Amino acid sequence: MFEQAFKNIDDVLWKEAGCTTELDYTEQASWLLFLKYLDDLEQDKSSEAALEGKTYSYILDKQYRWGVWAAPKGKDGKLDHNKASTGDDLRDFVNSKLFPYLHGFKQKATGPNTIEYKIGEIFGEIKNKIQSGYNLREIIDHIDELRFRSQVEKHELSHLYEAKIKNMGNAGRNGGEYYTPRPLIRAIIQVVNPRIGERIYDGAVGSAGFLCESFVYLTSKTGLTTKDAKTLQERTFYGKEKKSLAYVIAIMNMILHGIEAPNIIHTNTLTENLADIQEKDRYDIVMANPPFGGKERPEVQQNFPIRTGETAFLFLQHFIKILKAGGRGGIVIKNTFLSNSDNACVKLRKLLLESCNLHTVLDCPGGTFQGAGVKTVVLFFEKGAPTRKIWYYQLEPGRNLGKTNPLNDGDLAEFVKLQRADADSPKSWSVDAETIDKVTFDLSVKNPDGGNEIAHRSPQEIMKEIAALDAESAEILNNIKALL
Known part of the structure; x- marks a missing residue:
């Protein structure tokens, strides 16, 4: 049922003149989903209070609640069209x-981690792009079919929402900023191995993939106590995000995964x-997975000992600094960081090697x-002791990765298994820190067994991808014709 509702919402948004991209579809669905979720949450809390003989104090004034403005019901439980x-x-x-009222919550809130502040922040940053009130009514009716009451319902919705984020990531360069492939995130989490009681942080949170997958990883542990559950809800996951759309998506994604009041702050880290x-x-x-390729202004660069315009290199300095002694990191960065000869890169590699144990x-x-198109590496390190030995693994799935051949969990299984033992293989090897050049601190990936073999696809795989691309092109052309 939920899957059909999501499809129906997208079908209506596709007809809407104010929404032209997958990013718009996700943004507009997100603010409506958030308000429906908030209403279900308030209804649950009101029922719980009534059972205890108490009166629940609603966050929203009556006229701005979902059940009043969006989906007023008659005695039969159906939409009251009057x-x-x-x-x-x-x-x-x-x-x-509605939007000005909700934006006003930012001023009323007692702090940035309250639900009131998040309401104010979300509705101060995004705008309603659904220009047709008739389309808006149709979308609201579909969203009203969704329920956030049980964990099963939230679980199904979280999968559908993740698929929406993935589609947005595949839609083009801007969408890709918000989406890190989940199999890669899950492999990073397995290597870093967070434990309950540890505080987990992502200062470039995007769609909150690292935090959501960490929540799934930790809640799958057996023997969780009520205290553990409270710790995971309130004192485990933290993030910061600069972009308005990503901030909204991160909040919604964490809520759908079961984190009721996400500790996400809307700021430029x-x-x-x-x-x-x-x-x-x-x-x-x-x-x-901090953004790379961006250029920060000189006044922002002043905040860092190693000054550079490259956003990713500033983030790496921030991450090293914000880790506790003994803290662990798993950071995605473009592979040119390992070998670039510019002053900032050399200094940053030196800092990383001397202040952290870059082990993988x-x-x-x-x-x-x-x-x-950029190639990336993932750096795994522990803060507080210098690097002694680096274990490298060259991921080669045996096929060209693309939209029709995305990365999957099986591709990373060998990496996770071998990493635990620092085992050598045709794809993995170790480098002693003593052998690293003390002038350039070059960390280039150089497989002693040769490696880097090109993965040749079979004719069937090539034909399959051509067919998929042809179908995609045909769909775009049909969409254009429909608009003309």
Whole structure:
């Protein structure tokens, strides 16, 4: 049922003039999903209070609750069409009353980690792009079919939402900023191995893939106590995100995975001066895929000892600084970091090797990230002791990765298994830190067994991809014709 509802929502958004990309579809579905979730949450809390003989104090005033403005019901439990507004009346209410009211919560909130603050932040940053009040009514009716009451329902919705984020990531360069392949995230988590009680941080949170998958990883442990569950809800997962759309998606994704009040702050992480980070600000674990290729302004660069315009290199400095002594990191970064000869790269490699034990480097093939041509590596390190030995693994799935051949968990199984033993193989080897050049600190991936063999696809695989691309092109052309 939920899958059909999601499909119906996308079908309506596709007809909407104000929404032109997968990013728009996800954004607009997200704010509506959030309000439906909030209503279900408040209904549950009201019922719980009534059972205890108490009165629940609603967050939203009555006229702004989902059951009043979006989906008023009659005694038969069905939509009351006499009370449910549509067309221009509905659109105007959302734009001129609902959004300003919800944005006002930011000023009322007691702090950035409250649900009130998040309501204010979300509705101050995004806009309703659904210009037709009739389309908006149709979408609301489909979203009203969704239920967030049980864990089973949330689990199904989280899978559908993840698929939506993945589609957005595949839609092009901008969408790809928000999506890190989940098999890669799961492999990173297995290597870093977070434990309950440790605080996990992602300062470039995107769609919150690292935090959501870490929650799944930790909640799958046997013997969880009520105290453990409370710790996972309130004091485990932390993130920061600069972009409005990603912030909204991260909040919604974590909620759907079962984290009711996500500790996500909407801010540019890099505006924080490294000198101001104190022990109380530090985390046990950092896992992230920071944006690369961006250029930060000189005033932002002033916050860092190693000044560079490259966003990813500033993030790496931030992550090293914000880790506790003994803290563990798993960071995705472009592979040119390992060998670039510019001053900032050399200094940053020196800092990493001297202040952290860089124990593992995972070399990812091209095509790991859909829509991004750059090759990446994952750096695994522990803060507080210098690097002694680096274990390298060259990931070679045996096929070219692409939209029709994405990375899967099986591709990374050997890496996870061999990493635990630092085992040598045709794809893995170790380098003693003493042999690293003390001038360049070059960490290039150089497989002593040759490696880097090109994975040749079978004719059947090539024909399959051509057919998929042809179908995709035909769909785009049909969409264009429909708009003309």
